Amino acid sequence: xxxxxxxxxxxxxxxxxxxxxxxxxxxxxxxxxxxxxxxxxxxxxxxxxxxxxxxxxxxxxxxxxxxxxxxxxxxxxxxxxxxxx
Numbered sequence: 001x002x003x004x005x006x007x008x009x010x011x012x013x014x015x016x017x018x019x020x021x022x023x024x025x026x027x028x029x030x031x032x033x034x035x036x037x038x039x040x041x042x043x044x045x046x047x048x049x050x051x052x053x054x055x056x057x058x059x060x061x062x063x064x065x066x067x068x069x070x071x072x073x074x075x076x077x078x079x080x081x082x083x084x085x
Contacts, residue, residue: 009069016040017077021069030062033069037076045076 008022017039024032034048051066067075075081 011073013077019073019076021073023069028060028062030060031066033066033072035069035072035076037073039082043082045081047072047076 007024008020010018010020012018017037019038020036022034024034030050030052032048032050032052034046037045037047039045049066049072051063052060053063055061
């Protein structure tokens with residue numbers, strides 16, 4: 001899967017944080033949604049979810065019910081994910 005820059009979205013927040021979001025789709029229609037959160041204090045959090053699973057016979061298949069980009073942003077911006085050096 002390759003990312004096209006046109007598929008990325010950058011958003012800045014009043015608290016100084018910024019997010020970059022994107023969706024990668026392979027030729028089989030399987031998708032990977034990802035978010036990179038750059039926090040004002042300099043730390044970053046990456047969150048990714050795939051709608052790809054492996055069937056009993058070992059073939060990749062598409063599943064439903066993955067999180068949305070907005071949900072991934074909310075997870076990445078959660079204060080509880082802050083790691084301190």
